[in-house]
Amino acid sequence: MPYTYEYPRPALTVDCVIFGLDESTQLKILLIQRGHDPFKGSWALPGGFVDMAETLESAALRELFEETGVKDVFIEQLYTFGSPGRDPRGRVVSVAYYALVNLEDHPVESNSDAEGVAWFATDELPKLAFDHEEIIAVAQKRLRAKLRYQPIGFELLPEKFTLSQLQKLYETILGVEELNKRNFRTKIQRMGVLNEVGVQTGVAHRPAQLYSFDKEKYEQLLRDKYQDMLKRGLDFEI
Amino acid sequence: MPYTYEYPRPALTVDCVIFGLDESTQLKILLIQRGHDPFKGSWALPGGFVDMAETLESAALRELFEETGVKDVFIEQLYTFGSPGRDPRGRVVSVAYYALVNLEDHPVESNSDAEGVAWFATDELPKLAFDHEEIIAVAQKRLRAKLRYQPIGFELLPEKFTLSQLQKLYETILGVEELNKRNFRTKIQRMGVLNEVGVQTGVAHRPAQLYSFDKEKYEQLLRDKYQDMLKRGLDFEI
DNA sequence: TCAAAAGTGTTATCATTACACCCATGG
DNA sequence: CCATGGGTGTAATGATAACACTTTTGA
Numbered sequence: 001m002p003y004t005y006e007y008p009r010p011a012l013t014v015d016c017v018i019f020g021l022d023e024s025t026q027l028k029i030l031l032i033q034r035g036h037d038p039f040k041g042s043w044a045l046p047g048g049f050v051d052m053a054e055t056l057e058s059a060a061l062r063e064l065f066e067e068t069g070v071k072d073v074f075i076e077q078l079y080t081f082g083s084p085g086r087d088p089r090g091r092v093v094s095v096a097y098y099a100l101v102n103l104e105d106h107p108v109e110s111n112s113d114a115e116g117v118a119w120f121a122t123d124e125l126p127k128l129a130f131d132h133e134e135i136i137a138v139a140q141k142r143l144r145a146k147l148r149y150q151p152i153g154f155e156l157l158p159e160k161f162t163l164s165q166l167q168k169l170y171e172t173i174l175g176v177e178e179l180n181k182r183n184f185r186t187k188i189q190r191m192g193v194l195n196e197v198g199v200q201t202g203v204a205h206r207p208a209q210l211y212s213f214d215k216e217k218y219e220q221l222l223r224d225k226y227q228d229m230l231k232r233g234l235d236f237e238i
Numbered sequence: 239m240p241y242t243y244e245y246p247r248p249a250l251t252v253d254c255v256i257f258g259l260d261e262s263t264q265l266k267i268l269l270i271q272r273g274h275d276p277f278k279g280s281w282a283l284p285g286g287f288v289d290m291a292e293t294l295e296s297a298a299l300r301e302l303f304e305e306t307g308v309k310d311v312f313i314e315q316l317y318t319f320g321s322p323g324r325d326p327r328g329r330v331v332s333v334a335y336y337a338l339v340n341l342e343d344h345p346v347e348s349n350s351d352a353e354g355v356a357w358f359a360t361d362e363l364p365k366l367a368f369d370h371e372e373i374i375a376v377a378q379k380r381l382r383a384k385l386r387y388q389p390i391g392f393e394l395l396p397e398k399f400t401l402s403q404l405q406k407l408y409e410t411i412l413g414v415e416e417l418n419k420r421n422f423r424t425k426i427q428r429m430g431v432l433n434e435v436g437v438q439t440g441v442a443h444r445p446a447q448l449y450s451f452d453k454e455k456y457e458q459l460l461r462d463k464y465q466d467m468l469k470r471g472l473d474f475e476i
Numbered sequence: 477t478c479a480a481a482a483g484t485g486t487t488a489t490c491a492t493t494a495c496a497c498c499c500a501t502g503g
Numbered sequence: 504c505c506a507t508g509g510g511t512g513t514a515a516t517g518a519t520a521a522c523a524c525t526t527t528t529g530a
Contacts, residue, residue: 003245005247052248080333180521181483182485183520205479205529206527208483209482400509444509
């Protein structure tokens with residue numbers, strides 16, 4: 001059943017860059033091994049063609065689930081890649097999405113169109129199909145930028161977590177050696193978005209205070225800060 | 239000459255949100271009056287269908303020029319809008335671009351497909367075609383965010399400008415009443431990206447120092463700051 | 477009692493904010 | 504000489520960075 005148009009149309013796909021954090025110590029990306037040509041056998045980002053009746057976001061979530069079994073993630077639009085030549089099949093424009101998830105909460109399973117599914121450490125990626133290396137680079141840059149001004153990190157930790165875990169998470173995503181413990185804690189605590197919820201037990205050192213993230217307080221903070229920002233003007237943070 | 243595909247394809251368009259600053263006092267947006275259905279006669283963002291051989295960015299620049307006569311602008315990808323139903327003709331996905339230009343440098347002229355072209359103040363926009371109001375809202379939010387950490391404002395001023403002009407520009411784009419003069423100056427000067435280049439003449443008040451933007455110094459600053467940032471870690475600016 | 481990680485005190489420095497004030501020019 | 508914008512002084516407050524130190528646990 002062919003579809004005919006008066007003018008030629010690029011094909012439209014979506015791709016997903018799913019970052020996962022592995023015991024808060026290593027940043028990984030979810031890849032599939034392609035089951036069809038082009039690039040059959042190569043590793044690639046999960047993704048595929050957009051259906052006519054779905055939103056771009058639904059398409060991304062659908063393809064993600066179909067190819068990897070991963071669901072229930074908050075994805076965000078990253079960028080649209082459309083150079084002629086990025087796909088050997090012809091003109092294909094791809095809208096990329098990204099997300100950050102707790103790796104343990106999201107078991108993967110190989111599925112349609114994919115010969116395999118696996119998490120790869122961001123610094124040990126295999127050779128990838130299409131321009132997916134570029135897409136990943138853009139996503140990683142965006143992830144770091146976002147982490148600096150939004151507390152996305154909290155979603156990756158268990159309900160209750162220690163400040164050391166949180167700090168490790170930041171170090172991992174930002175790719176830095178070590179943040180100063182004192183200053184990290186001061187800054188985080190001063191924000192006032194954490195609740196104390198008991199202490200660690202059964203560890204061979206001083207037990208840590210456990211915290212949970214208080215979404216209410218965070219939303220409130222956002223509103224206040226926004227008012228402030230309007231008044232203050234510029235920041236030039238770089 | 240019809241084009242036939244095995245599966246249906248959405249159509250792909252680009253749209254341009256061009257912000258212009260009018261003597262640094264009012265923020266405007268470039269709109270065209272549509273010459274064809276759908277929405278014939280309505281005002282809309284300049285834009286149109288992507289050709290098979292051009293990049294998305296070229297498509298945006300081409301359509302912008304064809305419809306408004308505006309050229310030589312630095313556009314940046316904003317977001318891709320793809321809800322089914324955003325275009326009455328059927329499924330149309332649009333990649334939006336945005337730019338900020340000096341209004342006086344960019345004379346407009348009505349052209350193909352457009353019955354009219356004009357700059358509209360952002361707070362006096364007419365009713366727009368498609369979901370273009372939403373696109374503009376997203377663009378304006380992005381523009382403000384960007385202005386806070388990148389000196390995009392400088393491109394809108396004459397080669398030599400006064401600090402008061404610069405301040406006014408910031409106030410306009412951010413949409414705030416009035417920034418504190420003392421603090422604005424301190425902050426800008428402390429960045430060290432301005433060069434003194436003579437003084438004003440012929441004004442009925444104390445003549446202002448003229449400055450130019452030093453791109454070299456700015457690039458250097460960027461590099462230094464980036465190193466710094468890697469070391470420091472988080473910011474949580476909101 | 478020791479290793480390991482949690483957690484705190486403190487200080488110097490820097491940036492931000494808020495106000496009040498002075499300066500140079502043309503009309 | 505005065506209205507008009509240009510431009511500066513300064514002090515209180517708050518944030519950041521750096522470093523050293525104390526605490527609590529299980530083994």
